[in-house]
Amino acid sequence: MNFLKRYLIPRLLQYLLVSFLGLSAVFLLPRFLPIDPIQQRIAQYQTFGVIIPPDQLEYMISTLRSLFGLEGTLWQQYVMFWQRLFSWDFGPSLARFPTPVSTLIAWHLPWTLGLLISATVIGWLVGTLVGGVAGYYHRSRATRLLEGMAMVVRPIPYYILALLLLILFTHVFPLLPRGGGIGIGVAPEFNLAAIWSILLHAALPALTLIIGGIAEHFQAMKLIVQTSRSEDHVWYARSAGVKDETVVFHYVIRNAMLPRITHLGLTLGVVFSGALITEIVFRYPGVGLLLYNAVMHGDYNLIMGISAISVMVITTLILLLDLLLPLVDPRVRHQ
């Protein structure tokens, strides 16, 4: 009961608050800006030389208004926005009329989530483990080498990293497919050929995210372990003759690894942004590519839908991580 009150309820409240603020920002941002999307659309039609009679123009404006959800006062729109959000209705896509936005997102979201989650988990595991070992043996030459590499890779944004990998593995050494999510003509069914094709296409985007993740977690973990290796319990274990490997993996890394889960949650928003960009570079059919196409076609509804769903996905993933923490870390349970 105490745990529920002190850990669970604050987290849930925070989740609700952050989601609420974030979604309100998604609603408010476009509306505070000086540009009217409807006038913009009509101007677009008119530049193509379409002549619209005044009565039809009126009709068109009112149709577009209801389509964009811009009827009534700001408050009414806001209420409508939440109603539509809860009924999972973001209206039709404007570029691919009349496919609903929710259908498009539902098709693309699994690709992004699969890429994001697997790459984050792999990057986190490898980065923290290698970083932990490196922090423990912080004087060895291999550690210095790894540290130097991490120091160069760490500041490179995902976009440039993706571009470099793309050039390296598809132009200089043409080993991997240039883009897409699955080979042309391969049906996304559950058989070996399809799975292999999906993995092959996911390799480069995933590698981008994994390399970035490894560098970051390696550095952070190395720093933590380096300071905790001189703590009393480590000295005690070593002077009691416990083997070095046991000390590293059971006493040092295990202790330092779990708090890193919290950190994972804090950086998830950044990694998500990175995943979107990586998808665009590799033409990977996830939400990022959908967003790119929506931006290119000025698909207002789709952009709104993607923004709202991204906010929800990210806050929910962070909440899940927070809830996972007491399950694996007894110290949080007993606080």
Add this chain to the structure above:
Amino acid sequence: MSGLLRDLFKDYRFIIAFGVVLGLLALSILSAFSPFDPQRALQVPRAQPPSWQFLLGTTWLGQDVFWQLTHAIRNTLAIALVASLTSRVIAILIGLVAGYRGGLVDRILMSVGDTTLVLPSLVILILASIFLREWLRDLVNLGLLLAFFAWAWDARVIRSQVLSLREREFTRVSILSGMGTIRLVVKQYLPFIMPIAFTTLINNMSWAIGMEVTLAYLGLGIDPSIPTIGNMLQVAIFRQALFMGFWWWLLAPVGTALLLFVSLYLLSVSLSEYLDPKARVQRIGLR
């Protein structure tokens, strides 16, 4: 001051990074002497590989890559500076107010900050830059928009610093000797906060450059005819520089971006290590 520089120059990472940044700054100053208008095409032969006449080659649009690059570095650094200086001001103000006032003000400010921290900033930035397309054509405006997304983490760090400063003896002494709140904050707290603000400034510049490049790739952000690193990259990719074999056109912005990111990062690492005495001791112990 000279002692600080002497200590910093003992760090080989600082020397390398400092040199590279100085070099890039020199290039950006060179842009003032550029013989070509950076926004006009067809001023030199098209798609020439690097030679003595055209140091980094020319683009398919007939622009000299080297001179284009000098403008790009200048403009990109300008965006980064506007973004990071503005966000520093916001971060310091919010951090000071939240830390010093505490209570409800603190909680509201920090939850707003946490929200901007957790949200996928790229999506929100894309959303904002679509609706602000015209407004964002200007360098300064893009910097201001980026600044809005970059203050939260540093405000939190500054706030926790202020929280600990508030409990120290000298705060009470100052208050008892009749120092006003504003004077106290400016005279007594700012000296503790400026080093934090300065190291985060560099990190923040790096982030802002990354975002500029990313937005440019999406065709958003500032006027695509103004050369920035992002715009150069975007044009080179859009014109299929890679497939046509114009590698120099793509290599110039990518290489510059890499140099810039890595050297800014090294600068911030060596500076924050210098400012954190614990890390400094560890470094000396290692040697």
